[in-house]
Amino acid sequence: MSSSPDSLSQTTDAIDPSFVFDFRAYDEPDALDQRWSTWHDVEPLCRGPEPRPAWLITDRAAIDTELGILKTGKEADVFLLERAVDDGPSVVMAAKRYRDITHSNFHRNSSYTEGRRGKDTREARAAAKGTRFGRTVAAGQWANAEWESLKLCWSLGLPVPYPVQIDGTELLMEWITVGPEGDRETAPRLAQTRPDADLLASYFVQLREAMATMAQHGIVHGDLSAYNLLAAGDRLVIIDLPQVVDLVGNPQGMDFLLRDCANVCAWFRSKGMDPDVADEHALFSDLLATAF
Numbered sequence: 001m002s003s004s005p006d007s008l009s010q011t012t013d014a015i016d017p018s019f020v021f022d023f024r025a026y027d028e029p030d031a032l033d034q035r036w037s038t039w040h041d042v043e044p045l046c047r048g049p050e051p052r053p054a055w056l057i058t059d060r061a062a063i064d065t066e067l068g069i070l071k072t073g074k075e076a077d078v079f080l081l082e083r084a085v086d087d088g089p090s091v092v093m094a095a096k097r098y099r100d101i102t103h104s105n106f107h108r109n110s111s112y113t114e115g116r117r118g119k120d121t122r123e124a125r126a127a128a129k130g131t132r133f134g135r136t137v138a139a140g141q142w143a144n145a146e147w148e149s150l151k152l153c154w155s156l157g158l159p160v161p162y163p164v165q166i167d168g169t170e171l172l173m174e175w176i177t178v179g180p181e182g183d184r185e186t187a188p189r190l191a192q193t194r195p196d197a198d199l200l201a202s203y204f205v206q207l208r209e210a211m212a213t214m215a216q217h218g219i220v221h222g223d224l225s226a227y228n229l230l231a232a233g234d235r236l237v238i239i240d241l242p243q244v245v246d247l248v249g250n251p252q253g254m255d256f257l258l259r260d261c262a263n264v265c266a267w268f269r270s271k272g273m274d275p276d277v278a279d280e281h282a283l284f285s286d287l288l289a290t291a292f
């Protein structure tokens with residue numbers, strides 16, 4: 001059946017304008033190292049807390065591109081991931097991906113999870129039994145534990161990477177860097193730096209304040225050391241928080257706090273800090289005094 005140009009234009013006129021939408025074609029991400037942004041695939045509660053930083057990209061048309069591995073850890077690997085809108089803004093984030101326990105060379109001590117409230121779900125039982133499904137669940141639980149700790153610490157104003165989103169065993173967060181915009185590099189771990197006396201003293205003050213805020217809110221990092229602190233120029237940033245423990249709820253909360261104090265103080269002393277200042281027992285009692 002042929003239609004005259006006239007009848008065609010009549011049909012077009014008859015279309016309800018609410019059915020007309022702007023359409024823009026995007027190229028499908030076709031490379032193996034690309035995917036559509038997963039921001040809208042995850043539940044709202046799996047997205048970072050508000051107010052959200054200005055650099056965050058929430059555009060549906062954004063594409064995620066793998067930039068490569070940053071660091072292989074004991075239980076997770078950290079990658080760099082770029083989220084970018086065609087002809088628009090882009091941001092590089094750190095993607096921490098937990099491995100299931102079979103591929104992890106580190107088995108967490110159950111003392112970290114003592115006193116942690118849990119539900120008797122199918123997942124929990126599978127995780128406890130160590131089935132293949134259970135191992136993936138356990139990896140997801142560690143990712144989730146780190147997600148919750150990051151959100152809490154961020155909301156308390158602590159110097160931690162902004163938690164962008166969680167999707168199963170993958171946690172996306174702010175990439176902590178040094179160097180000028182356009183030429184940024186991953187911030188070194190504190191352990192790799194040799195700060196001068198002033199910077200060393202400033203780092204210690206920052207750390208003590210952060211640990212005090214955590215203690216006041218009843219939490220302890222649980223694995224704090226110069227390897228889990230990043231030196232972002234003048235600023236110290238705390239990372240690696242899946243094992244955050246309750247100071248009071250966990251029967252070993254105090255032991256974890258003392259161990260964290262001992263680890264960081266030993267490092268500061270080894271870099272020349274006054275042993276009376278970088279004294280773990282003094283720090284420990286200061287923190288408890290502010291907490292209770």
Ligand SMILES: Nc1ncnc2c1ncn2[C@@H]1O[C@H](COP(=O)(O)OP(=O)(O)OP(=O)(O)O)[C@@H](O)[C@H]1O
Pocket residue numbers: 070071072073074075076077078094096161173174175176177186187189227228230239240241
């Ligand atoms: N947000 C981030 N920004 C920059 N670098 C990061 C970030 N998160 C992690 N890294 C880098 O990746 C390394 C490993 O991260 P993290 O400590 O969280 O994981 P892990 O599996 O516990 O590793 P490890 O076994 O080395 O402690 C860090 O030491 C740091 O160098």
Ligand SMILES: [Mg+2]
Pocket residue numbers: 073227228240
């Ligand atoms: Mg670490």
